[in-house]
Each structure stands twice: as C-alpha cells, then as structure tokens.
Amino acid sequence: xxxxxxxxxxxxxxxxxxxxxxxxxxxxxxxxxxxxxxxxxxxxxxxxxxxxxxxxxxxxxxxxxxxxxxxxxxxxxxxxxxxxxxxxxxxxxxxxxxxxxxxxxxxxxx
Amino acid sequence: xxxxxxxxxxxxxxxxxxxxxxxxxxxxxxxxxxxxxxxxxxxxxxxxxxxxxxxxxxxxxxxxxxxxxxxxxxxxxxxxxxxxxxxxxxxxxxxxxxxxxxxxxxxxxxx
Numbered sequence: 001x002x003x004x005x006x007x008x009x010x011x012x013x014x015x016x017x018x019x020x021x022x023x024x025x026x027x028x029x030x031x032x033x034x035x036x037x038x039x040x041x042x043x044x045x046x047x048x049x050x051x052x053x054x055x056x057x058x059x060x061x062x063x064x065x066x067x068x069x070x071x072x073x074x075x076x077x078x079x080x081x082x083x084x085x086x087x088x089x090x091x092x093x094x095x096x097x098x099x100x101x102x103x104x105x106x107x108x109x110x
Numbered sequence: 111x112x113x114x115x116x117x118x119x120x121x122x123x124x125x126x127x128x129x130x131x132x133x134x135x136x137x138x139x140x141x142x143x144x145x146x147x148x149x150x151x152x153x154x155x156x157x158x159x160x161x162x163x164x165x166x167x168x169x170x171x172x173x174x175x176x177x178x179x180x181x182x183x184x185x186x187x188x189x190x191x192x193x194x195x196x197x198x199x200x201x202x203x204x205x206x207x208x209x210x211x212x213x214x215x216x217x218x219x220x221x
Contacts, residue, residue: 002156031207040213041213042211042212042213042214043154043199048207048208050207090153090154092153094207097141097142097159097201098142098144098156099144099209101146101153101154101155101156103152103153104151104152104153106151
C-alpha cells in the first residue's frame with residue numbers, strides 16, 4: 001500500500017512565525033509535491049521536487065520554500081507566516097503517472 | 111493553459127439513484143486523466159487513471175469513462191458512504207509532472 005504521512009493534522013501558528021510542514025513517503029518515489037487547498041479555489045501546486053535536492057516552483061510559490069535532503073522526506077517552509085497562508089496543506093508522492101496524497105495539515109495562522 | 115471544469119458543483123441523490131459527474135478539459139496533449147475521492151478534512155484518495163478516448167475503468171459502484179473532451183464518473187445505485195467530493199485532474203504534455211485539478215463535485219447520498 002502506498003503511504004504518505006504528514007507531521008501534523010492540525011497546526012496553529014502566529015503571524016511572523018517560521019513554520020515547517022513535513023511529509024514522508026516510504027515507497028522510494030522520486031517525485032513529491034506540496035499543494036494548498038482552499039474553498040472555491042481547489043488544489044493549487046506550491047512546489048514540487050523531482051529528485052533529492054531538486055525543486056521546481058509550482059503555481060503559487062510566493063511566501064514558501066522547500067527542502068528535500070533525503071528521498072523520503074519533503075519539507076514545506078513558511079519563512080514568516082501570514083494570515084493568508086491559513087489553509088489545508090497536502091503533500092503528494094508520485095509513482096508511474098499517479099499521485100498519492102497524505103492526510104493533510106490544517107494550518108491556521110492568527 | 112490547461113483547464114479542467116467539473117459539473118455540477120454539488121449533487122444530492124437518493125440512495126439507489128444512479129447519476130453521472132462530468133469533467134471537461136482543455137489540454138495540450140493529454141497524458142492522463144485522474145479521478146480522486148476526498149472526504150471532509152482528509153487528503154484525496156486515488157480512484158482511476160484514464161489515458162485515451164474510449165477507455166473505461168470500474169471500481170465497485172463507480173465507472174469512469176473518457177472522450178477527447180470530457181470524462182464522466184458514473185455512480186450506480188449509490189449508498190450514503192459514497193458521499194464525498196470527487197476531484198478530476200489532468201496531466202498534459204505542457205507540464206512536467208504537474209496535475210491541473212478541477213474544483214470538484216460534492217456528492218451527497220441521502221438514505
């Protein structure tokens with residue numbers, strides 16, 4: 001079974017804090033993705049990584065950065081959290097042509 | 111730019127009342143069309159991949175079909191546990207590994 005895990009289900013942070021969201025997959029997949037999902041806007045791609053230390057910007061990278069030091073782990077970093085980054089964050093991992101998602105992290109920035 | 115439009119936005123069905131969800135797409139070179147199911151507060155769960163017009167995939171009460179411009183997710187004799195948001199996404203030749211998602215159809219099946 002494909003398994004993608006995310007470090008937290010719910011997170012509450014204050015404006016200006018540095019936030020780390022972690023994603024781990026145990027299937028040796030090369031490609032990993034970070035999305036955010038907002039009502040009325042659907043899923044939007046923030047960043048993806050096609051191999052260790054390799055990354056590409058998605059559609060909405062502003063205010064975010066990523067890190068992939070090991071194949072199984074892909075981190076999303078909010079350098080200085082803002083209230084407009086309150087959202088559901090979803091990590092995905094790709095095998096063949098299919099993406100498999102983690103359970104999501106509901107982040108609230110106050 | 112790839113575009114995916116799902117309709118209707120929301121659908122209420124009585125238990126046992128069959129229906130279809132629509133996903134229309136505009137892409138430059140389709141490399142795959144995907145259906146996902148998403149329960150509230152959870153990540154999307156992969157259902158099907160379709161690659162070429164005429165292809166069909168089935169799983170329990172769900173059947174996905176594909177034409178050159180749209181895909182349908184047919185739900186036969188739905189049960190309350192089929193209630194969820196169903197997402198459609200496309201992978202095209204224009205992007206590297208990116209998927210373009212529709213906004214989903216929220217299905218409610220009433221007992």
